[in-house]
Amino acid sequence: MTVLIERAGCVGREDELGELASRLALTRASGSAAILALGGRGMGKTALLRGLADRAATPALKARAGAWEQGTPGAALRQLLGEDPPADPADAADALVARALVVAVGDEPGLIVLDDADLADAFSLQAIASALRRHRDSPFLVVLAATRSTAFLSEIAADAIRIEGLDASAIAELGALRGRVLHPAMAEVLTRHTAGNPRDAVALLDELAPSQWVRPETQLPAPSHVRDEVQAALAGCTPEGRALAEALAVLGEGASLGQAATLAGLADPLTAVDALAAAGLTETSRDHLPRWRTPLVGAAVLAAMGARRAADAHQRAAQIVDDEVGRVRHLVAATPMADADLADEVARLAQRRGDEGAWADAAALYRDASRLTVDPLDRDDRLIRSVDALVAAGDGTGAAALVPVIEGLRETPLRDAVLAYLAILRGRATEAEVRLKRAWDIVNADREPETAALIAQRHVLHSLAQCRGTELVTWADRAISLAGRDTAAGVEAAAIRGLGLAMSGRFEDAHDAYVLAAREVGHSAQTQRVTMGRGWLGVLADEPDESRSLLEGVTDPRVLGGSTRISLWALAWLARVQFLMGEGEAALHTVAAGRALAAESGIALITPLLEWTATETHLLNGSWEDAARAARAAEAGAQGYEIMRVPAMLARAHIAEARSDFRAVLRILEPLTHAPTGSALTEPAIWPWAETYAAALVAEGRLDEADAFLGPHETRAREEQHRSAQARLATARGRWHGARGDLVGVRETFDSALGLLEGLPLRYERARVTFAYGQALRRAGRRRDADALLSAARDQWDGMGARTFVDAAQRELRAGGVRAPRGRRGPVDLTPQEEAVAEMVASGLSNREVAAQLFVSPKTVQYHLTRIYSKLGVRGRTELAAMSAEPAVESSTGSSAEPTEES
Known part of the structure; x- marks a missing residue:
């Protein structure tokens, strides 16, 4: 089977290859080193070593040990040297290093790789160990690949990397190399089935017919080499061991040892547990419960049982398991033909589990019921419901794989509603709109109230994604x-x-609605949905502490059998509330978890929300490239839905704002100014874009437009008594007052904003308001007051790790000049404002960008530049930049002293 892996290439091992290549390069400076690459059989260690050798500039010395050569001293070393090694281990070590360095190209380090090192002869390993000790300063790396570590290998190589199973994308790439284009859902199935083992995956890709790779519900077998190995192991097992193996295979994951012993008819199963471990079929945990060495072993045991014995065992297992879903699924496994009565029983249980919110169970049960159903119309209906349950569970990838099957069925309201549901999760607003309208047009609510209710509920999701609160309600x-x-x-x-009530500005009614919903839902899988909704509401309603507590409890879809979709929403809003509370690192961890879950589930609807928070967090941290990357990811995922487009716009707008490109801010956000009446886009409490747009208008000198724009938003925020929304809008209004020279208006407005935020743990919002207040006072000439506020803002930003804004606050403080030194400016006497302008122009900023950051006009910047050029004796920006590192300029900008009097 190694040949199969080698033909497939070194797929999915970029991280491991990068690590090994980095270790190889380090030997130039640090000298010889060894690393152990550990991985199970078939994990692709040989391909990894070959990939490393192919990338290295130097030809590698390569060898592969074999168990039959363990008793032959120097067998592995002979392969490395290409000749018989010296008899003395020290001489052999010297010869090995000399050989490795002789073939090296230029000053490139040498590379020695030994595959299956745990099977190598002792003499060869001794020579390698001696080579590392005797030639510590020589630049070469030894890579030992092994299935298991030994004391000697650990002594030779103190460092190790673990070769784990491949992920689904790498398995899909393997499939493409084998001529099999796998749907992402099928790639996930194959990855889980093989635990990402490339040898096993490649074997199945070669052995199974193309038709078996079409539908993700296909039951994959074990590859032939695993079946052969398991068959041989079972043949050598005791009868008790084989009986326990068969019981474990039939009961599946999650069965207890007691259940397995009962099914196997064993009074004392521990002897059988030991037999399975000795045969290499299982690994035993602390609770004595055997676990298959790989998931494929169980499939191979079932294959070895044969259909009749396996069916009889499933029939008995149905009487042993203590949960209803398990009992029914064993009956299904024991029934190869259509069975109308059993199909009806399974369908009823599927509906009950769906009503409880356990959609993953419901999907599997509806699929089972469909297979057992005699009537073709009912069979289609149950298959459609299984796909619907997959979508509800959040398995968008698995559901998407079945779309061609569902589209091939006759049109029904249910079919259109299910396809619309999937379109919503994939962010396809137009498709969802068409399918939902068609479903509602053809459903008869009197005859099919359940289906009509389901269609209406899908309209709820559609309205949520469109940010239409009234329509949602x-x-x-x-x-x-x-x-x-x-x-x-x-x-x-x-x-x-x-x-929907919150999106319509009815926050008190929204709270009441959730109190009622929580009381009615009790404690079940549906609790996840209500809890997530309450947490989301908390983000919108200035209740971050409660929101965080609620959302943290529902981010794992495995809790209570909940939905991946709900968990994704929870992760997106949890990241948002963490960001607002100044917990940037935690927010990025949450975003990473959300990204992984979105990729796994195929749900695109929520990705822009995650990337919006990632963008802003990276901006605070000064990670411009990461911020730009996150903003691009948000925009790439933003399709037809407002709940996707708005976060993408905000991400781009905040990057433009941070770069002081206010024309770009206005261009990006301008479409939001045309939001229709009734849209949540007009609600200042829901989407924080209006203050950003208004501030950009002020920065561009468009004061009348800013005043007219702010008025309706301010009125709405006051009517709803929404504190953070009022504070954000007051920040823009305070800038407006400052631009008009109205110092009284500046103070009243910003003091009101800070008062509104008093008691709210929204550190990000408070820092933004404080910083803007200080900027406005500095421009108004109140430098001492500005200094206090800007210092406070700087400290707040610093507490959040917001390097970008710490630097901005420092520039403002220097421009204010309150803390500037007296009589110590060096040979050139620049004012504090001139120092700030000189520093930013020298860094490459345009006049407009400097003006925006210092909150002055571009004409003022040009005035300061003219004076700076004259004082410094330079002729332009290029010479200013060249001079910026010279001591005379540095001395004029880098010291501190006691505050001076205000002028």
């Missing part, structure tokens, strides 16, 4: 009326209805 009420509050559609509609 209307559809939610319709869904609840049709289905009842205690059904799956009713509960989900109620869980989102509160957000």
